[in-house]
Amino acid sequence: MQIEDRPVKTVAQSRTEQIQILMPEHINGYQRLFGGKLMEWIDVVAAVAARRHSGCNVTTASVSQLEFTKAAYVNSTIVLKAQLTYVGTTSMEVRVDTFVEHLNGSQEMINRAYLVMVALDENDNPVPVPMLRCETREEELEWEAARRRRAFRKENKLHYVSIKKEKHRRTMEEELFNG
Numbered sequence: 001m002q003i004e005d006r007p008v009k010t011v012a013q014s015r016t017e018q019i020q021i022l023m024p025e026h027i028n029g030y031q032r033l034f035g036g037k038l039m040e041w042i043d044v045v046a047a048v049a050a051r052r053h054s055g056c057n058v059t060t061a062s063v064s065q066l067e068f069t070k071a072a073y074v075n076s077t078i079v080l081k082a083q084l085t086y087v088g089t090t091s092m093e094v095r096v097d098t099f100v101e102h103l104n105g106s107q108e109m110i111n112r113a114y115l116v117m118v119a120l121d122e123n124d125n126p127v128p129v130p131m132l133r134c135e136t137r138e139e140e141l142e143w144e145a146a147r148r149r150r151a152f153r154k155e156n157k158l159h160y161v162s163i164k165k166e167k168h169r170r171t172m173e174e175e176l177f178n179g
């Protein structure tokens with residue numbers, strides 16, 4: 001797919017939901033939902049949303065702002081909702097909100113996470129994905145926030161690379177100096 005003639009898909013087209021009932025094997029030593037298990041479910045639901053948007057296999061590049069705001073206990077109904085917030089060229093940011101659903105149908109949010117998934121071609125190389133159309137004000141605000149997170153990530157990466165280069169330069173200098 002060429003970047004300039006990428007198709008456009010809406011946020012709604014790839015929205016994905018996953019439901020679980022918390023079983024004893026999902027619980028940690030403190031009788032609460034084990035965070036690692038929830039992270040696995042989050043990764044899966046985000047990957048499915050990204051696959052639906054891109055029509056490709058995807059891999060997780062990063063997870064940010066993973067916030068556990070409330071505990072969940074055995075026998076709770078857990079609802080995970082994933083939606084795209086942003087697309088770059090080959091990457092897609094996905095927001096996953098996790099809720100406990102009570103028996104009266106009300107839902108209480110217990111976690112929010114943002115993941116960056118990258119679409120891969122048959123040779124495992126990053127491949128361009130369709131553009132994303134925001135249809136609501138909330139989706140536009142999410143796009144803008146995701147754009148800032150992406151710029152922040154890139155800045156951090158550049159900073160990290162320059163620190164590594166400087167460290168390497170000093171090591172080389174020391175080696176030369178010490179013969």
Ligand SMILES: CC(C)(COP(=O)(O)OP(=O)(O)OC[C@H]1O[C@@H](n2cnc3c(N)ncnc32)[C@H](O)[C@@H]1OP(=O)(O)O)[C@@H](O)C(=O)NCCC(=O)NCCS
Pocket residue numbers: 059060061062087088089090091092116118126153
């Ligand atoms: C993610 C991965 C495919 C990126 O490959 P790469 O050679 O760095 O490719 P690029 O530099 O062209 O980056 C491709 C896209 O990924 C994004 N990306 C790369 N590293 C990223 C990171 N750490 N966080 C967020 N986005 C990232 C780039 O911004 C780019 O997005 P864009 O095309 O929308 O601009 C590669 O690093 C990888 O395979 N990582 C391992 C992933 C994995 O195994 N996940 C499972 C975890 S157990």
